[in-house]
Amino acid sequence: MAHTASLSQLQNPPWALVNGELVPYQDVKIHISAEALTRALSVFEGLKGYWNTEGDVFSVRTPRRHYDRLCRSAALFHIPIRFSYEEFVAGLATLGERLLVPERDLWFRTTLYVTEGHWGEGTVGDLIVTAFTQQKHDPDPMRLGVSTWRRAADVALPTRVKSSANYVGARLARIEVRRLGYDDAILLNEGGRVAEATGACVLIADNNGIASPPTSEGCLDSITVDALGKVCRELGLPFERRPIDRTELLTADECGVAGTISELTLIDEIDGYRYRQNGVLARLRQRYLEVMRGEAVLAGIDLMPLITRTGNGRADAGYALPATTR
Numbered sequence: 001m002a003h004t005a006s007l008s009q010l011q012n013p014p015w016a017l018v019n020g021e022l023v024p025y026q027d028v029k030i031h032i033s034a035e036a037l038t039r040a041l042s043v044f045e046g047l048k049g050y051w052n053t054e055g056d057v058f059s060v061r062t063p064r065r066h067y068d069r070l071c072r073s074a075a076l077f078h079i080p081i082r083f084s085y086e087e088f089v090a091g092l093a094t095l096g097e098r099l100l101v102p103e104r105d106l107w108f109r110t111t112l113y114v115t116e117g118h119w120g121e122g123t124v125g126d127l128i129v130t131a132f133t134q135q136k137h138d139p140d141p142m143r144l145g146v147s148t149w150r151r152a153a154d155v156a157l158p159t160r161v162k163s164s165a166n167y168v169g170a171r172l173a174r175i176e177v178r179r180l181g182y183d184d185a186i187l188l189n190e191g192g193r194v195a196e197a198t199g200a201c202v203l204i205a206d207n208n209g210i211a212s213p214p215t216s217e218g219c220l221d222s223i224t225v226d227a228l229g230k231v232c233r234e235l236g237l238p239f240e241r242r243p244i245d246r247t248e249l250l251t252a253d254e255c256g257v258a259g260t261i262s263e264l265t266l267i268d269e270i271d272g273y274r275y276r277q278n279g280v281l282a283r284l285r286q287r288y289l290e291v292m293r294g295e296a297v298l299a300g301i302d303l304m305p306l307i308t309r310t311g312n313g314r315a316d317a318g319y320a321l322p323a324t325t326r
């Protein structure tokens, strides 16, 4: 089965949001001279919203964390932020109300494209929000290949923030391994240790517990890995962030990739090495999804109610900011 991220991008939703205004998706335009195009200058976030088990409340996971990371990414690239957190969340509600259907969840892509300015002078970023519906059922386990392409060093192209330019290398890695029949690629860092997959971080599990590389190994500062760490604590599973050698990856008992859209997707095989499917990562995945569906509440994993469905089936946007942000 294809990666869930690529499936979402095949959709053509009717609406997008440009600086807070609803615009027909097909009419969203960026000028060819914009630095977003000439210098790959855009930073973005992918946020996932879930229907609860009862199907009447749709909530977005950890929007504040995404807003803060977007601000950090923008600050690093000297892109001014022209919208508050409240406006950011209100935008998700406006678009979500248009695109949400009862039988599918929604994944939002909030991208800050540099549309004006030149080499850091007069920089203006436009916030464009798109959203794509997502299947509710579990993705199949994936088969990965380790790419010969490496993650750029922090001093070359920082990977802990989320910039579109980072995905140029990831795209090469993915093309390389797709030709070999794999679903997705793992990129190593300059030291030859595990950095991340093309759109998700890597977790392994063995007798020592569950481990994932820290951001200093060349991966995005993943909000999902943080959330999974909290679920591990709740379940009493040992979890640590530490460097992972290639041989450790290939000889681990279990492997998974973690990201907002991938959730925790189990890995079946990497380069011919096989992984167990029904161990602690499967348990961790199940508990994470229970939290996402509102069946359990865990401190530090905010689910912000964004849209509720009324008795007559109508969707009403009316989001409630968590107490900490009021």
Ligand code: PMP
Pocket (backbone or CB within 6 Å): 046, 196, 197, 198, 199, 200, 201, 219, 220, 221, 222, 223, 224, 225, 258, 259, 260, 261
């Ligand atoms: N690494 C990369 C390259 C990604 O694109 C993503 C998805 N955003 C992740 C890791 C996982 O990050 P998060 O859990 O914050 O979605």
